[in-house]
Amino acid sequence: MATYPSLSGRLVLVTGGGGGIGAAIVEAFAAQHADVAFVDVDADGAARTVARVVDRGLPPPRCALVDLRDIERTLQTVDTLLGGRAAHALVNNAGNDTAQPLAEVTVADWDDRVAVNLRHQFFLAQAVSAGMRAARRGAIVNLGSIAWMMGAAGVPVYATLKSAVAGLTKSLARELGADNIRVNAIAPGWVLTERQLAKGAADPSxxxxxxxxxxxxTHLRPEHVAELALWLCADESALCTGQTYILDGGVI
Structure with a gap:
């Protein structure tokens, strides 16, 4: 993995750091000697992420448990976790891609998926951008997906919300650019996390x-996404903003 000296010591907030792509992102920033803080709803997963970082001889990342569907609690938790400091980077990673065909989606399902996959991205960007504006620098990376570009069947709500991530990213980049805050999105293909491997075990083919x-x-791994997130938050991508970077090995 490349080394980015510009990330050393910088405060980075990651959502969903307790497993999968989020855990890889936390570990990657810790390896850059960034000051990493993350949130997750899974206590066991969060503990495993911290343990992996410590096992590499790196300072443990700070973490807090919170359900991102509760915006008020989330913002309070993040403020406490950051200690009132301005974050240099926010990686909006948390989400849920559970399949649900069109005919089965209820209003309650819709509202829950919005809360899990999109709403917290907006309000966390709103919250951290205040400190970034004061510092006149910052980077926000939103995790999207190629699901909406493919027109993936069986996940209509997820695909809709991930297309919204691209719109959110473009709009925020325009609004925050004058304050030297960059906003980009990563749209991965099928990343083989432990969860995805378990889901696919019934049909290895x-x-x-x-x-x-x-x-x-080559199958996509969480580390591939983490590598791109590092670059997008480092000074080496200083003039990159408003873009959705497709990371899919050439599926689209």
């Missing part, structure tokens, strides 16, 4: 079928 669609014949 689906991994090969998906790989056959990729130009590059």
């Amino acid at each position: 689906k991994f090969q079928r998906y790989l056959d669609r990729q130009c590059l014949k």
Whole structure:
């Protein structure tokens, strides 16, 4: 993994750091000697992330448990976690891609998916951007997906919300750019996290079928997403903003 001296000592907030892509992002920033703070709803997962960082001989990241669907509690928790300091970077990673066909979606399901996948991205960006504006620098990275670009069946709500991430990113980049705050999104393909591997275990052939669609014949791993997040938060990407970076091995 590349080294970015500009990230050393900088305060980085990651959501959903207790597993999968989020855990890889936390570990990657810790390896850059950033001051990493993360939130998650899963206490066991959060503890495992901290343990992996410590096992590498790095200072433990700070973490707090919170359900991101509760915006008021989330903002209070983040403020306490950051100690009133301005974050240099926010990585809006947390989300849930559980499949649910169109005919089965209820109003309650819709509202819950919005809260899990989109609403917290908006309000956390709103919250941290105040300190970034005062510091006249900052980077926000929102996790999207190629699901909406593919027109993926079986996940209509998820795909809709991930398309909204692209719109949110573009709008925030325009609004915050005058204060030297960059806003970008990452739209991964199918990343083989532990959760995805467990889901696919019933039909291992689906991994090969998906790989056959990729130009590059290598499965995406959480570390690949983490590497791109590092670059987007580092000074090396200083003039990159308002973009959705597709990371899918060439599926689209």
